[in-house]
Amino acid sequence: MDKRPTINDVARLAGVSKRTVSRVINGATNVGAATQEKIQKIIDELGFSPDKQARGLAASRSFLLGLIYDNPDALFIDQVQRGVLSVCSEQGYELVVHPCHYTAPDFVENCVKFVKRSNIDGVAILPPVSESKELAQALRDNKINYVRMASVDLDDHTNIVVSDDRAALSDLARYLVSLGHRDIAVISGPQKYYSSIERLEGFRDTLKELGITLPENRIIEGKNSYESGISCARQLLIQNNRPGVIFANNDEMAAGVLKVAHEMGINVPQELSVAGFDDNLLAARVIPSLTTVQRPVTAMASLAAKKIIAMIENRPNDETEDYLVKPHLIIRDSTRKAEK
Amino acid sequence: MDKRPTINDVARLAGVSKRTVSRVINGATNVGAATQEKIQKIIDELGFSPDKQARGLAASRSFLLGLIYDNPDALFIDQVQRGVLSVCSEQGYELVVHPCHYTAPDFVENCVKFVKRSNIDGVAILPPVSESKELAQALRDNKINYVRMASVDLDDHTNIVVSDDRAALSDLARYLVSLGHRDIAVISGPQKYYSSIERLEGFRDTLKELGITLPENRIIEGKNSYESGISCARQLLIQNNRPGVIFANNDEMAAGVLKVAHEMGINVPQELSVAGFDDNLLAARVIPSLTTVQRPVTAMASLAAKKIIAMIENRPNDETEDYLVKPHLIIRDSTRKAEK
DNA sequence: TTGTATGCGTTATCAC
DNA sequence: GTGATAACGCATACAA
Secondary structure (H helix, E strand, O other), rough: OOOOHHHHHHHHHHHOOOOHHHHHHOOOOOOOHHHHHHHHHHHHOOOOOOOOOHHHHOOOOOOEEEEEOOOOOOHHHHHHHHHHHHHHHHHEEEEEEEEEEEHHHHHHHHHHHHHHHOOOEEEEEOOHHHHHHHHHHHHHHHEEEEEEEEOOOOOOOOHEEEEEEHHHHHHHHHHHHHHOOOOOEEOOOOOHHHHHHHHHHHHHHHHHHHOOOOOHHEEEEOOOOHHHHHHHHHHOOOOOOOOOOOEEOOHHHHHHHHHHHOOOOOOOOOOOOEEOOOOHHHHHOOOOOOEEEEOOOHHHHHHHHHHHHHHHHHOOOOHHHOOOOEEEEEEEOOOOOOOO | OOOOOOOOHHHHOOOOOOOHHHHHHOOOOOOOHHHHHHHHHHHHHHHOOOHHHHHHHHHOOOEEEEEEEEEEEEHHHHHHHHHHHHHHHHHHHHHEEOOOOOOOOOHHHHHHHHHHOOOEEEEEOOOHHHOOHHHHHHHHHOEEEEEEEEOOOOOOOHHHEEEOOOHHHHHHHHHHHHHHOOOOOEEEOOOOHHHHOOOOOHHHHHHHHOOOOOHHHHHHEOOOOOOHHHHHHHHOOOOOOOOOOOEEOOOHHHHHHHHHHHHHHOOOOOOOOEOOOOHHHHHHOOOOOOOOOOOHHHHHHHHHHHHHHHHHHHOOOOOOHHOOOOOEEEOOOOOOOOOO
C-alpha cells in the first residue's frame, strides 16, 4: 500500500497544530471559520482521511459494526447486509459478518469474543438468534451495543426492531376467509421460537374473531425446512377430508406443500390454496407462485443500523422511538376462492 | 466494554519485558523454552489476546479481509462468506463485506477506497465483478492483495481461483446426448461475461465433438434473470419445431423456462428437458426439480481465503499452486430420455 | 480559538 | 535469548 497522508502532514501544510486538525476532522464547533476552511481545503487536496486503526486505538472505537446470524435464508441475510450497509457506510462504518451456530453450547461466548477481539462498536442480531435471551444478557453484561431484529417486542425499544408478524398474519387470515375458506390448516414453525408463536397466534386469533376455530389436528409443527414442509404436508393431505387452505410458517415449507400437492395430483390453487411467509426467492418462482408475507427487510435493517450508530455515538435517540415495522401481504397465484 | 488485559499486564506478571511477550504472541523462535512456557501460561490465565487495532497500527495490518461482490445470487454470496470465514476466522481474520455496483462509473475507485479506509489486508472478489480487468489492475497498482473467483483463467494463479465451467458444461452436454437428445437449445448468459462464454463454448464444443451442431437460432442470449429466462423461453418454445432440451445459463433462467413450459402446457421432462447452472436454492425446490451444475463454492471460497492469507503473510505459496476446482453435474427430474 | 503533552497497545530497531 | 525505547496515527486532558 502507498503511504497515505497523516494528520501531521495536514497540520504542517496548514501551519497549525494537529490538535486543530483533529477538531476539524471531528466536526468541532470551536474552530475559527478561516482556519476551518484552510484546513478543510488541504484535507481535500491531500485526499486525507483519518486512519481508522489509529483513531480507534486512541478513542477505543473501531468503526466496525457486526452482524450476528444463524439463518438458513440467504436472501434475507443478503438484504439485511445491504440495508445495514446503506446507512453505516455513509457514516464511516464497515460491516463485519459473523454467522454462528445458535445451538452450539459456546455460542454466546463465541459472539462476545467476536465483538471483543476486534473491538466491534456494536452488533445487529438477526432472527432467530435475536430471540436468545442469553445472548442479549451477555451483551449487556459486557456493555456491548446491540440491536435485535425480531418478531416480538422482547427488549427495550432502543435495542430492538420488531416486525409485526402478528398483524400481518391477521391480514392473511382475513384475506383467506374473504375468499370463502373455512377449512384451514397450518404448518407452524418450531414453537420454541417466538416468531412461530406470534405467527400462529396472529393467524388463529383472527380466525377466531371471524368465527372460525382452528382444530388441533389442523395444526402441525414443522421445522421451517423444505423437507419438513413435505412431511407435514403429507400428514395434512393424506386425510380424507383435507383442508382447503394450508398456511405454512415460511416459504420453504410452503414450497414443500406445493411439491406434495403436485405428487398427489392435487391442483393448487383450484383444490388447495397455499400461503407462505418471507417472500423468499422461491416465492415468485415456484409454480404456482406463492401468496406470502413480505417483511420490509431493508427498512428494518437500516433502522437497526441507525439505532446502533446512535447508541455508539450516544446521540439523543431521535428516531430511536421508531421500532415497529409491518410486513405486508403479497397475493400471488397459490390462493383462490374456495370451491362450491 | 470491560478493560481487557494488555501485553503490559502479561509482561509484568511474567517478570519479563513486553518485547519478549510480543515474541511469544507472534510465534517467535528465539525465546527460551522456559520463558516461553511461563508467558504462555499467564496469557492463558488472563485470557489475553492482542488488541487488533494496536497491533494493526504498529504492524500496519488490520486483520481484516474484504469481500467484493455485485451478485444477485444471495445463496452464492452466503456460501462464499461462510467458506471464507471458515478459514480466515481461525487464522485471526475477520470478514468485511462490500457489495458494489459493477456498472457504476466510480466502482473501481469505490473498491480501492473501501480497502484503504479500513486498511483491509486483502480482498476476495466474486463473479462477475471478478472479471473486471480494471479493478484487478487498480488493486495491483495500489499493492492490494487480492484473489479473484472466476470461470476463466485470467490472472496469475496466485491471484485467482477458477471454476472449470467449461469442463462441467462438457459433462452436461455428454449427459444430454446420452439421453438421446439431438435437438438442443441454449439460453446463454450475457456474452460480455467470460463465464457465459465459457459455458456456451464448453457446451457447444462438446456437442460438436459428438457430431451435433447447435444452430444459431437455437441460441438466445439472456440476461441471467428470471424474467429474461421467461422471455427467451417464449421465443424458443413458440416455434413449430421446438427443441427437446433447453440449457439455461443459470437456474434463475431455467426456472423461467419451467414457468413458460407450464403456461404453454408443455410437460417437463416428458416433452422438454431443462437444465440450469448454479444449484441455486431454487433448483431442488421447483417442480420438476432442476438438473443443474453445482460449483464447489465452499471449496473455492476457502481456497481463496488461504491464498489471500498466504499473500498477506507472504508465506511460501504452498498450496497456492492449487487454483482449479471443477463443478459437478447434479441430475434431478427436469431431464429425461428423448422421445422419438 | 488554538496548542502541548501524553497515552492507546502493539511491533520493530537496536543494543546487550 | 532478552530488554529498553522509539515509532504507528490519532484523540484528548489540560493549558494558554
